[in-house]
Amino acid sequence: MDNEDNEDERTEELDTLRSIYPELELDPGDPFAARIQLLVAPTTPLPVTFEPGQSIERLAYLPPLHLKIALPAQYPAEAPPSVTLSTSPSWIPADKTNILKEEARLLWEEYGGGQMLFAYVSYLQETAETAFGLEELTLPLSLRTELLAYSTRTKRELFDKETFDCEVCLEPKKGSACYRMQRCSHVFCVACLQDYYNNCIKEGDVNNVKCMSVECGKSEPGSNKKKDRLISPKELLQIPISTEIVERYAKIKRKKKIEADPTITYCPRSWCQGAMRTKKYPKITNVHEMDESDSEADEPVSAAAEVAQAESTFEKRKVGITGMDRLAVCEDCTLAFCQICLASWHGDFVRCEPRDATQLTEDDQASLNFIMKNCSPCPTCSIPCQKSYGCNHMTCFQCKTHFCYLCGAWLPPERPYDHFSNPKNKACFQRLMDMAEGDMAQGDVQFGGRRGAEQMADFWEQEAMRIQMELDAQDS
Template sequence: MDLGDERTEELDTLQSIYPELVLDPNQPYTARLDLLVAPTKPLPVTFEPDNDVQRLAYLPLLHLHIILPAEYPAETCPVVKVSTSPSWLPEHVLNRLADEANSIWEEYGGGTILFSYISSMQEQADASFGLEDLTLASSMRAELVEYSRRMKKELFDKETFDCGVCLEPKKGSACYRMERCSHVFCIACLQDYYNNCIKEGDVNNVKCMSTECGKSSNRKKKDRLLSPKELLQIPIAREQVDRYATIKRKKKIESDPTIVFCPRTWCQGAMRTDKYPKITDVSQMDGSDSEPEEEDPAQHGGTDGPDGPEKRAIGVRGMERLAVCEDCNLAFCVICLASWHGDFVRCEPRDATQLTEEDQASLNFIQKNTSPCPYCSVPCQKSMGCNHITCTQCETHFCYLCAAWLNPDHPYAHFNDPKNKHCFQRLMDGVEGDLANDNIQFGGRRGADQVADFWEQEAMRIQMEVNDEDTR
């Protein structure tokens, strides 16, 4: 067979396998091919001198420039030039990839080897060319990060996915892949669900909607909430994301016993703290700002509070007593709640008698009409449904009747155990809610308050009867 015909046949066959192969009409037996570089595991790239590490899922294409000499394939190997643009792959790696054409040709003992060589290049690209990490100049950072993001989006848009909610097949361009878990849902379903959660203030459910997400065979962890930055990418409207971030921060502050609030009745803003910085730009609030790892309430049996410092009153000394309101900038003492009086003034905690009439009425209503979460102590009120409650703040499962912690794996065992005399077979008691069932008997702290109220009313009734007898 004529060698020229053998080279032509190999290039034609190769082009049928790789349609993107470009033959040079001005230089016979010359071809160019670009290979996608998508490592199986994203490649950590350190950009110096900033030492900024980025894990890139896609890197700029590998360019193969192939020349078939007249003596190929019988007497010599193809000439291959390998390059990237920009030049992100080290020179010694490029030389090794080019030399591999000769190694494969010798291994085959002559003959056509282009398909085997290109297949080897693609396999090495998938394996990051044997690189465990890469160090590049910071000047290349923006281009490479943007390229990886753009390629990821382009390839995703061309695929078809079954939405995890509506189960309908949708093009990737109409879908969104969750950053942490890679579950895919259509954008319409995500927007409908998250907008409703934020509108209702149920920010603890702004997380992946997959029932399998967050499950671990070794340990159950609290589901991670979506970051404001990711919500904007879905996209969720900016004003909704602002509301989400604000409510989430507010819930954190209100459940933190170390936070003291401004004593001014017209303000009552939280004290300044680095723990919960003021929200300035939600587009910059990424995963690191979202939801820290928290201990499972089950580890505490639902009765102990989370680890960490409790609010201190007596024993706080010196400048530790100074707090500044983040809203009105009032400097005040965390002990007596008066305007800041300096280090050397002795003060005492403000007692309950200093509550306003309105504050006292609110406190009385909360104590009488809510059951506290056994983990975070947030007061919860049931509007309807069974007595298996999930706290909206920390998602602890507990009994609404006695405030006992419930095992999330078997929450109804509590109501089926005869040992729990107060709650036994009372799962559906008060199903219409507190306001429609004034006569429901509770246990725990709330039950003790009920008993105390009963006997107080009885004492008042008896006293009134005695007074009536005396006046006759």
């Protein structure tokens, strides 16, 4: 084969390769040399350990593989192509690079001196999907920032170019107007996410700050019920949700956890009432760093479990009554006080007694009286619930338990209305729509369950007072 035919064959192969890969660049100074960048996006993100420090990251995208091709005059019949492989920064081990380069010669031999550039580029692309066979990688800590930034930037650039159907508004949107959930990869448009999460947080419904897909959630073993994972503050900021709203979300979540924990003591100062300092619920300082620590949905605590936990805590305090475990410091006003008697801290060796739990302030007692008279407790978590309108089939705002507002009975979620059509339920039979305008709109209504017992006790107390007043009037 003469040189002219050889040149034509090399030119033809590079032109064909360029038609398949438009990003292929020919060398201006050498008509038989070219270069191309190949995307490295492992199907499974590659675990990378950065030393020193042992910081481990899973990278979905790594800096591209730079392939330089030079076709000698003897190619393809008598000599293989010359290939050079590199990355910037250099992250592929040298031994792995040598194996990839050797594959070019092996393919040339396999093709019997025929054109094999397309097969070689395809091979590199396929092996890039497995990170060139690497199961893990160890790199210097100095490369961490650059590689993380590249992976994040590339992921966003590719996402922005795609088109998605938002699972809420069902409209096709460009990726640049959408957000992919980090844990489950469901995609929604940013406008729908912002509307939903802003409303949830403003209304205090933080347990619904989760993925909106009906398919999302992890089923518990042996149960069809899905366990929801809440969105972390750090991810909310990336959607983006405003810092002010995210701070409110984090504070409400923390407040709910503290109020559900009977081991937490509150500052005795009436003008403060701050919670005691505790490592269990650290004060929120920077929501930008809050990732997974506060992303779990609150588990409802039954009344019996809460009482048992409180009793256990009280017994522990009695055992350590002469120790430093009595000392508490208010996280707001920094008052040091005793957890047993709630007086200012009096030292380790002073014996004290627990303050009577019934000693409520006038405002606390008035609030408690209103709650007992005007709210029905959830049978699962005991959270007081008040109906503003609608039927007497209630769903607890806290734990989503279905129950009857009139008697407090638990209702099966699949058949909640059977309760109101069963003659055996005398307090609730055919009373589904009683108080449809709200708890406070119809005056006195007969309840059952605990609230009914409170109602009867209040009635007889009023009757006793009336009779006593009549007897006093007769005596006078």
